[in-house]
Amino acid sequence: MKIAIAQLNPTIGDLAGNAQKILDVAKYVASQGGRLLLTPELSLCGYPPRDLLLNPCFVENMSLSLQQLAKDLPPNLAVLVGTVERNLQASISGGKNLFNGIAWLENGKVQRVFHKRLLPTYDVFDERRYFEPGLEVNYFSLDGIDIGVTICEDLWNDEEFLGKRCYANNPIADLSILGVDLTLNLSASPYTVGKLDFREEMLSHSAVRFQQPIIYVNQVGGNDDLLFDGRSFALNRQGELISRAKGFDTDLLFVEFDAEKRDLVLGSIAAKYECEDEEIWQALVLGVGDYARKCKFSKAVLGLSGGIDSSIVAAIATAALGKENILGVLMPSPYSSEHSISDALALGENLGIETTILPIGELMAGYDKTLGKLFAGTEFGIAEENIQSRIRGNLLMAVANKFGYLLLSTGNKSEMAVGYCTLYGDMNGGLAVISDVPKSRVYSLCRWLNLQGKNRIFGNREDNGEIIPQNVITKAPSAELKPGQIDEDSLPSYKVLDDILQRLINEHQSAAEIIAAGHNPVIVDRIIQMVARAEFKRRQAPPGLKITDRAFGTGWRMPIASNWLIKNSYQSQDFTTSTLI
């Protein structure tokens, strides 16, 4: 039996467009002799549809789209489509109104809808908000082959592999008892660093443990903060990889189920990524490209400071949207160093993007004059530093508004964590490209990028030189908001900072544990307080592309007016942190 995996990139809520994509691929698959076509979780509406699911008319339209799609599909092809189904018992027996389902479409009709059993409700996932868990073991027979159906989280409960049980039930264990020939997993599983290999290892363990071939189908594409990496794959009964789709791109993969051997046959296997930097680069390029495309932007603007953060974001944006669609704006102040201009221009040159210079000195003087009487007798401080950043933010938004560009913000995760950024200033933007990328990773991405060269990254045949100017990588990071300022005046080295933040944020370690790992207690205490105090800034940040298992975004739900971790409580409405350390 020829089985096709459609690794699709849906737009959230675009029922007609997504149905058309499924129909197009189905026609091609039928023409190639395919018997069964698999699509990702919620392929009809895109994952995650979030509160669109609370609109009865959205659910009704999805149901109508599904029925129409069933009618339009080619004959002799079974298609599994991700959709929601109403829970008709909800108001009588108690429970959520919907199931997260997979519809089996064949012969012009919806043959059956299978319900997701394990509903992730942690991090960015809110499935218990919308869905009732399915109670039945899901499988169907096609040409004498018994096929088990699981949806994403349904296969994330292998307590042998994970070291703990996450849910009471284990759907693949149930399927194994029933003796199905093959288990499918239709997913929309967001990317995080290293998760690609983890998934293959986990499902390989389950394949061996439960003696079943497994076909894993993943959504691809960026949906707001979430990046879906694709990399669908298939494992045979021995848990060996027999096929793998591309990462970070749509793909169509055919796999063959040998009905006699009751197993999947070796097919094409896309290569793994060389390193985490390559993986992350691909993820961020996809995220910028998809956010722009799905929001109907073709061009983007960003501020170029000559620093490493804006440089990597400019490179990502160029790879995502094309050099002719990026405008870099240099906004020097009297405190800017010579190299901040020359480095930014060199970067613009390397990328081949348009740049323009808007000096802010006169506007700074204008604010000083307007506020002169009110601020009389006070000293230059955080307020004045923030004004500079906000003038730049205002200029960038003016350009974005005037020409219909998407403004990209350039702050990294380390800054966002400790609040070393200005709300309504450098935080401005429609998308925060690297707000989940720690500063030390920004450096390694730049080094990796330069090793690739322009040829491999941008297809520039004439010139395979460096992308990020060397001086951008080697100079000391600085916000340049007052004379001679460098980041390490206010913060520990990024190596130390990032290790503390990794322990605090990703690993939920206590101060005592972080100190026990060898960090200076005074610094640990300060960093913890800075992280807590910056919550009000993060709350107002643009969506940021998620690449770690704990990002500041939809999965980060912290109170602001809280007293935990802030011992000597003091929260300024806004500040860069230079006064704190």
Next chain:
Amino acid sequence: MKIAIAQLNPTIGDLAGNAQKILDVAKYVASQGGRLLLTPELSLCGYPPRDLLLNPCFVENMSLSLQQLAKDLPPNLAVLVGTVERNLQASISGGKNLFNGIAWLENGKVQRVFHKRLLPTYDVFDERRYFEPGLEVNYFSLDGIDIGVTICEDLWNDEEFLGKRCYANNPIADLSILGVDLTLNLSASPYTVGKLDFREEMLSHSAVRFQQPIIYVNQVGGNDDLLFDGRSFALNRQGELISRAKGFDTDLLFVEFDAEKRDLVLGSIAAKYECEDEEIWQALVLGVGDYARKCKFSKAVLGLSGGIDSSIVAAIATAALGKENILGVLMPSPYSSEHSISDALALGENLGIETTILPIGELMAGYDKTLGKLFAGTEFGIAEENIQSRIRGNLLMAVANKFGYLLLSTGNKSEMAVGYCTLYGDMNGGLAVISDVPKSRVYSLCRWLNLQGKNRIFGNREDNGEIIPQNVITKAPSAELKPGQIDEDSLPSYKVLDDILQRLINEHQSAAEIIAAGHNPVIVDRIIQMVARAEFKRRQAPPGLKITDRAFGTGWRMPIASNWLIKNSYQSQDFTTSTLI
């Protein structure tokens, strides 16, 4: 038996401070002969603690605080304290790590911890994210009286009253079968308009239906966007109200359980509110006061435009923080009308707050000059309108940063819905005071406020005159971002707009349903598209005080890069909406 209800106002995460509050009230209650003291849901950490619960050291500290509190409490007093408890079976049987619990403290020890059974996971509630539902029917015996224990949502499943079953189990039905003498409900139930009466009616229905007296205890206070109204109450076996605590304030209420009659005895009953406007006013004043206090601000700043939104926010802030702690900033432009200055000054005079004037004309000219070359040949439009708003936003943040003030933003819900506001401009602030108050409600609040007069609202004995100047209420609303502009150039009348928005947002009606209710199809379509397109602005808005059952805040989880509802897809990065209608 003398039972005390402590209607407490905890600070989220302040374990030591919250424990001290419980201890203080316990000592007083013991001195008054109380036998049982009730505190709200999660009274030890405050509700909602949100992702603080993901920190193992936070949970550990809560456990230690609870044990210490048990030791410190006076003898012969049983105290029920809201806390979390670890689910020790989680990793073996599958499930969440914690229970949402009520600890019974007595004789220096934690006697037992009861687990919440029904876990709200909708709107602002994420309890399935953290908690495993309790499986046992919760009750204990004290001096021969059998007392059932339920936690908040546990009593929100009366399908007779609600018209549908929300959960499979009904804890009070189970308690009724066991024949307990009295049922307690320890809650942290956020305020929405009309919910105060709704709760009393619902629990009265349950009291009669299940033949049990009920004591309902609610948290009070503002925690970020959520406002807890208090108004704890008690019902006798006939469902009659026998006691009620104050609204929007801490309170301590004693109720008497007659052991012979097996029923509660009539006690003191705080008055209801006269009207919804009074209720909302109290809620917003509490919200501003608590947000400022819990974030350690004593003073606030806001822009005064002479319009009705900034006027009501100034009045709320004055009532919350005191007139000596409010600074109103007037920022006229060449497009400002005469009355925008005179009305704002009159308001400042009425409130007795400090005002200052910072004209923005020169800064506007400065931006025009800086952007002149880049914008050459383009026409005055949205970009230039937004620059004005952002200059004001920048000035207000400069003042907030310089003097450590909390900046209050003044946009109403109608504007936030359709995006008639400028991101990084008038949306700037630490707290959005009226972002869940529709424009038509802003008018009725102002009229109600003026009927009360300064005496009742601010205790101003010499002068009981109007608070909001009449001209502010009667003039046509305008953003004054270009000559002669009024809101109705871009929007339908607020009466029409607010009805459409109520149907669309709160009632989840489809376009067809809204049109069937009598609205112009062209306007309905435009409004729906404006609401969808403004999602990227709302995502970056400050926390806003929630007063309706569907607010733009933690309970509003919409995708941005979505194609639902936007047929002719187009999303500008930012705009006021004047070009759209």
